Amino acid sequence: MKLVIGTRASRLALIQTQWVADALRRQNPAVEVEIKTITTKGDRIQDLPLDQIGGQGIFTRAIVAALRSGEIDLAVHSLKDMPSAMEEGLDLACVPAREDPRDALVTRPGIASLEELPMGAKIGCGSKRRICQLLALRPDLEIRPIRGNVDTRLDRIERDGLDGTILAVSGLKRLGWEGHICHPFSPDEMIPACGQGALGLQIRADDRAVKAALAPLEDPLATRQAAAERAFLAAAGGSCHLPVGAYCRVEEGRSTLLGMLGTEDGPLWVEGRESAPAGEEAALGRRLGEQLKAQLARRLRETDR
Numbered sequence: 001m002k003l004v005i006g007t008r009a010s011r012l013a014l015i016q017t018q019w020v021a022d023a024l025r026r027q028n029p030a031v032e033v034e035i036k037t038i039t040t041k042g043d044r045i046q047d048l049p050l051d052q053i054g055g056q057g058i059f060t061r062a063i064v065a066a067l068r069s070g071e072i073d074l075a076v077h078s079l080k081d082m083p084s085a086m087e088e089g090l091d092l093a094c095v096p097a098r099e100d101p102r103d104a105l106v107t108r109p110g111i112a113s114l115e116e117l118p119m120g121a122k123i124g125c126g127s128k129r130r131i132c133q134l135l136a137l138r139p140d141l142e143i144r145p146i147r148g149n150v151d152t153r154l155d156r157i158e159r160d161g162l163d164g165t166i167l168a169v170s171g172l173k174r175l176g177w178e179g180h181i182c183h184p185f186s187p188d189e190m191i192p193a194c195g196q197g198a199l200g201l202q203i204r205a206d207d208r209a210v211k212a213a214l215a216p217l218e219d220p221l222a223t224r225q226a227a228a229e230r231a232f233l234a235a236a237g238g239s240c241h242l243p244v245g246a247y248c249r250v251e252e253g254r255s256t257l258l259g260m261l262g263t264e265d266g267p268l269w270v271e272g273r274e275s276a277p278a279g280e281e282a283a284l285g286r287r288l289g290e291q292l293k294a295q296l297a298r299r300l301r302e303t304d305r
């Protein structure tokens, strides 16, 4: 059996795809794997903030089209870049073992902790979710817009005279930059993006052969976390325009979900926590998502008065 995997061309995307290809070959030596790189709108437009390019799934749409046309059989995404509603005719085949889900502060040399960041330090950050939560911890910090892939952002600390930036631990680890981490934020300090650190393996919904070939890669824990976090994202109505995040802690017999949701233009945001028996993660995500959406709407009405 031959299987063509599609991916973005960034170094991180290629490393993630190579990981899946290797796992596939290991599980199933009969599978012949080919990797095809695809340029997305998000990769082409590097000089605009994400929320000005517009549209959900700017990093995934071109890949989705290749999947639909049969040009590729499997798309490897960062789960956090996938819209909560799956495109018509496509399916999430499975979620493999997850990398570290946390966000991390990366600083210029000479700053060894969050506390050592001077008053008014300049932090490069384009994520509304990260900005809301960082300012809650350190209201004095000055936020500067920043974009580009992980390697570019690290370079820009020095080039733009920044004191630091915030990146996902998973991406830093996969790229070999974990030594740059100054402070990993616990999910209680900074709720990660839904699915952060996990990969989403996307296939044509009717492609049973590819689904079966991928089945051994499924991680039951990551699958339960993803079910909760993505149901939260869908129910909260989250997109890349809103500060939104969720993290599901899976324990013996019980799952606890942390979630946060804010308004597009800030500064208002709310957070909450709910738990449910194991196996009910999707319902848990929906419940907390609806709850926080209603809570945010209430808070907005109160501030209008």
Ligand SMILES: NCc1[nH]cc(CCC(=O)O)c1CC(=O)O
Residues within 6 Å of the ligand: 078, 079, 080, 081, 150, 166, 167, 168, 169, 170, 171, 195, 196, 197, 198
């Ligand atoms: N938004 C860009 C993006 N998409 C996926 C990752 C890597 C993190 C992951 O594995 O989820 C990153 C970089 C980052 O946020 O630091």
